[in-house]
Amino acid sequence: MNSLASPSAAPAAARRRLPAFLANPSVLVGGLLVLTLVLMALAAPLLGTVDPSRIEPGMRLKPPSGLAWFGTDLFGRDVYSRAVYGARSSILIGLCVAATSLSIGVAIGLVTGYFRWVDAIVMRVMDGLMAIPTFLLAIALVSLTRASIATVIVALTIPEIPRVVRLVRSVVLTVREEPFVEAAISVGTSTPKILLRHILPSTYAPLMVLGTYICASAILIEAGLSFLGTGLPPEIPSWGNMISEGRTFFQVAPRLVFLPSLFLALTVLGINLLGDGLRDTLDPRIAKRM
Amino acid sequence: MLMKTPPVIEVQDLAIPLPGGGDRGFAVDHVSFSVAAGEIVCVVGESGSGKSVTAQSIMGLLPKVFPKPAGRILFEGRDITSATPAELRDLRGRGIGMIFQEPMTALNPVQAVGKQIDEVLRTHLKLSRKARFDRVIAAMQEVRLPDPERMYHAFPHQLSGGQRQRVLIAAALILGPKLLIADEPTTALDVTTQAQILKQIRDLQRERGMGVLFITHDIGVVREIADRVVVMKAGKVVEHGPVGRVLDAPASDYTRMLIAAVPTLEPKRKDHVVTGDVAIKVDGLAKTYHSGGLFRDRRTVHALQGANLVVRRGETLGIIGESGSGKSTLARCITQLIEPSSGNVTLAAGKDGRAFRQRLQMVFQDPYRSLNPRRTVGQSIIEGPMNFGQGKAEAMGRAKELMQLVGLEPQAIDRFPHQFSGGQRQRISIARALAMEPDILVADEAVSALDVSVQAQVLRLIDDIQKRFDLAILFITHDLRVAAQICDRLIVMHRGMVVEEGTVASVFAAPAHPYTRELLASIPGRAEETIPA
Secondary structure (H helix, E strand, O other): OHHHHOOOHHHHHHHHHHHHHHHOHHHHHHHHHHHHHHHHHHOHHHOOOOOOOOOOHHHOOOOOOOOOOOOEOOOOOEHHHHHHHHHHHHHHHHHHHHHHHHHHHHHHHHHHHHOHHHHHHHHHHHHHHHHOOHHHHHHHHHHHOOOOHHHHHHHHHHHHHHHHHHHHHHHHHHHOOOHHHHHHHHOOOOHHHHHHHHHHHHHHHHHHHHHHHHHHHHHHHHHHHHHHOOOOOOOOOOHHHHHHHHHOOOOOOOHHHHHHHHHHHHHHHHHHHHHHHHHHHHOOOHHHHO | OOOOOOOOEEEEEEEEEOOOOOOOOEEEEEEEEEEOOOOEEEEEOOOOOOHHHHHHHHHOOOOOOOOOOEEEEEEOOEEOOOOOHHHHHHHHHHOEEEEOOOOOOOOOOOOOHHHHHHHHHHHHOOOOHHHHHHHHHHHHHHOOOOOHHHHOOOOHHHOOHHHHHHHHHHHHHOOOOOEEEEEOOOOOOOHHHHHHHHHHHHHHHHHHOOEEEEEEOOHHHHHHHOOEEEEEEOOEEEEEEEHHHHHHOOOOHHHHHHHHHOOOOOOOOOOOOOOOOEEEEEEEEEEEEEEOOOOOOOEEEEEEEEEEEEEEOOOEEEEEOOOOOOHHHHHHHHOOOOOOOEEEEEEOOOOOOOOHHHHEEEEOOOOOOOOOOOOOHHHHHHHHHHHOOOOHHHHHHHHHHHHHHOOOOHHHHHOOHHHOOHHHHHHHHHHHHHOOOOOEEEEEOOOOOOOHHHHHHHHHHHHHHHHHHOOEEEEEEOOHHHHHHHOOEEEEEEOOEEEEEEEHHHHHHOOOOHHHHHHHHHOOOHHHOOOOO
8 A cells, every 4th residue: 555655656657657658638639740740841842842942023922823832922932832841940940959958958957966066056057047038048149140040959958958957956856865876876886877877767757748848949939039030041941930021911911921820839739738748647746846 | 122322433344446456356355343432443454454444434535546435334323434525524523533644744834733733623613713722722731742832833843753643633632533543643653752642542542431443553552552453454354352362362373473473572692692703893983964054053963973883793783763863874874875074984804805885785774765666676786796897697697696595586687676565675675785795784774664574584584694694784773672683782872872782681681771761661562571681
C-alpha cells in the first residue's frame, strides 16, 4: 500500500505507461497535426507549389484560379506556395529554438542545481533575464544584427533559457537529496557521472513537455517579429511576413492573411495539444513546477 | 433474552476488491470484527495486510481507486455504508475521531494549530467565538500541551512530532466521539514520545469510556495498549481474541511467526569475543551548522559534538539515539558524505593502498529510494567496482555471485528496483556495498523500514556477511531490540553528544545516563520481558 505512494513508483509507472501515450486523445490529435505540418514542410516542392519568391508583376493580386490556388499577392507571388514554404522557416525556427534552449538550459541547470555557490550567481542572471518580456528581448537582440534565420533563432533562444534552467534546477534540487545519489557518491562515482547518470534522466519527462511549449512560443514570437518587420527578411517566405504584407489588402483580399494565419494557428494548436497530453501522460505533478 | 448495547462499531463481512491486476482479489477480504465502548482493539499486520484500508472504509475515506466495499459497517447498530456524504460528515468528528500516522502532513502547515482544532467546532457546532476558544484551550490542556494559550497561535512546524500528534488527538476528541480510530499514530515518533502518546490515548480512553480502534504493525505496542487483538494478513483476519490469549497462546502460525519475529531484548552477542584489529578510529568528530546570513540572525546548531569511537574487525558497534540525536550526522561524517567541522576519521593502515570509498561502504535506510529506479540492479551493483577500474564483464560476474550470496536469484540482475520487495531491495543494497569488498560497513537504520519478519532475515544476512568477510560494522538504529540482536557494543547519543558507551549487556542491565534509562523504559512491550543482566 505504501509503495503506491512512494516517489520511486512514479518513474516506474511512467515506463509502464509509455505505450499508452497514444491512448491520450490530445497526444494523438496534436501529434497528427504536427506530423502533417512537418511532412508538408518537408515535401513542399512536391505539393504542386511554384517558387515562392518568384515575382510576376503581371499577376498582382489575382484571385484564386487553377494556376494559383489561393491567388497571388501584391508582387504576383503564389500565396499557396508561400504559405507551404513558410512552414519550413516556422517549424525550423521552432525546433531549433527548443533544441538549443533545452541543451544550454540543461547544462546550466544541472550545474547550478548541484553546486550551491554557482547557484547564487547564475540564478540572479537568470532572474534578470526573466524580468524582461520575451518579446521585447527578442526585438532588441534581432535589431542588434542583420535579420536572418540564425539571428532570429539566437534571439528567441536566449529568453527561453532561464525557463529551462529553472525547471532543471528544481528537479536537480530534489533529486540530489535522494539516497540513491548519496549511494552513488559513497561508491566513488565522480560528480559528472552522478549528474549525467543519476540526475539527468529525471529531467527528461518535464523537459519534453517544456520543449513543446518553447517550440510553440518560438513559432508565435517569430511570426510576431516578422509581422512587425523585425523578424525574417521579406525575401524568406514566412507566415509572419505574409500576414504583415497581406494586412494592407485585408479588405480587398482577406485570403492573403487567412491561409498563413490558419497554418500558424494549426501548428501552435497541434504543438500545445501534444505538450498538454504529454504532461498528463508523463507526470501530472510537473505542471506545478513550471 | 438479554438486551445488549450494540458495539460502537461493528464491521460485518467487509470486502473491498483490489482495483485490477493485484496479486490478490481483495484488499480487505470479508473481514468481521467489532469494538465495544471502553475497549481498545488493535488491528495488527504487516504492510499490505489491509489494516489501513479497513480503517479508511469505516471513516468513509476510502481512496477513489477502490470500488465500493461490500458488507456492512454498523455504528452503534446503524449501517453507515449507505449513509449520505452529509451524514458521514456529521459522523466524522461527532461520532468517530481519527488520528493519522504522519502528524506533520495531517496538519495544514499554513494555519495555526489552534485554528485547526477550532475548525472541528466551527463545522459541527454553533458556538460563539469565545466559547469555541475556551473549548479548544480545554482540549489542548486535556492532552497536556504546554502553555495552550500561546500554542494556540503556533504553526505546525514550530511543534515537535509528539506535540503535533497531541494536537491531532485534541482535534479528534474535542467533540467527544464514541470511537477513536488511530492509524499507526506512533510509528513516526521516537520511542520515548511513543510511550507518552500511548499512555495518553489509554488514559483518555479510560476517562471517556470510548472505543478505540488502533492500527499498528508493532507487537510491542499491541502489548502496551490493547484489550483485544485482530491479526490481519493479506486482507483476511487470521486470528482475533483478547490480548493475553492471542499474544501468549497464539492459535495461528502467522501470529506465532509475527510474535517470534519481534527481536527480544536479550543481548545475542553476550559471548561473542572480538579479537580483530582496529578497523576504524574516530576522534573528536564534530559538525556544526550555521544558518541565517545577510538579512537574518545567524543561528548555530551543534549537530554533533566531539564523538570518539573505535570499531574492530568482526565487531558491530551500535549507535543508538532518537531523531535529532546526531546519529545520522555521525554516520554521514564518518562516510564522508558530509564534511565534519572538526575531528578525524582514521582507517587502519591498508596493505594494498585502496581508496577510502572502497574500504568503507554504507547501507541506507530507505530501500525504496536508495536504488536508482531507472537503472537495473546489476548496473547499481557494478557501478562502484567499475568506478575503480574493474572491467564490466568481471564486475557483472561478481555481481551475480553477490546476488546469490545475499539470497537472490543471480538472473534477477537485469530487473529494475521496483520489481523487488523492500527486503529484497535492502539485500541488493547490501550486495552493492559488498561489491566494493569493504573492511567497514556503515548501516544507517538499514532495517527500520522493513516488516518484522523481513527485518529478522536481513539481520541474519548482515550477521552472516560479517562473519564471512570479517567486517567491522557500525550499526545505526533507534530500535533497541534490533541493537540487542546484532551489536557487541553500544554508544547512546543524545542531542549531538555521546552520553553512554559499553557492551550491550552492560548498557541494558545498568544504564548510567538518565536518558538511556528513559530510552530503555520506553520500549513498547518491555514489561512482559525481563532483561537478563
